[in-house]
Amino acid sequence: MQRSHLVHLFLVEGCGYSIVAAVLGVALGYGAINGELFLLNHLPQLSPGSVGNVTPISIVGTTLQPWLSWQSLLSSWCLGVLTVLVTVLLTSLWVSRFTIVAALRNLDDPSPAPQPLHAVFRAMRARKPAEQGQSSIRSFSRLLGALGGLI
Numbered sequence: 001m002q003r004s005h006l007v008h009l010f011l012v013e014g015c016g017y018s019i020v021a022a023v024l025g026v027a028l029g030y031g032a033i034n035g036e037l038f039l040l041n042h043l044p045q046l047s048p049g050s051v052g053n054v055t056p057i058s059i060v061g062t063t064l065q066p067w068l069s070w071q072s073l074l075s076s077w078c079l080g081v082l083t084v085l086v087t088v089l090l091t092s093l094w095v096s097r098f099t100i101v102a103a104l105r106n107l108d109d110p111s112p113a114p115q116p117l118h119a120v121f122r123a124m125r126a127r128k129p130a131e132q133g134q135s136s137i138r139s140f141s142r143l144l145g146a147l148g149g150l151i
Helices: 003-041 070-095 100-105 117-125 136-150
Strands: none
C-alpha cells in the first residue's frame, strides 16, 4: 500500500463522517437558535431605576422568530462537509508520514536533515532523462509532490 492509497482511504472514510456530522450539525444548530430566540423573547422588561433606566423599556422590542430557507440549510451543510473534509485531509497527510514501527512503538520519527531552499527549487525544476517526454500534467504533479514534501 502506498502513501497516497492511505490518504485516499482516510478521505473516503472522512466523507461518510462529514455527511453524518453536517446533518447533525444543521439539526442541532437549528435547535440551538430556537432555544436562544426563546430565551431572548422571554427576557423580562427592565423596571424603572434598574441599571440606570428612567422609563421601563423592553430589551427586545419585537418578537424574534426563526426563519429558515433551503438555501441557508444547504450552505450550512456544505460548509460543515467542507470543514470536516479539510480537517480529515490535513490529518491524513500528517498521519500517513508515520512509519508502522514508529506508530506501534510510539516512537518519534527521525527527522530528515533540512535541505537548503535553493537545492529544493533546483530539484523541482530539473528533469530526469526518462521524464523528457512527459506531459505538463505529470510535471505539475511532480511539482505538487515536491512542495508536499516540504510540509
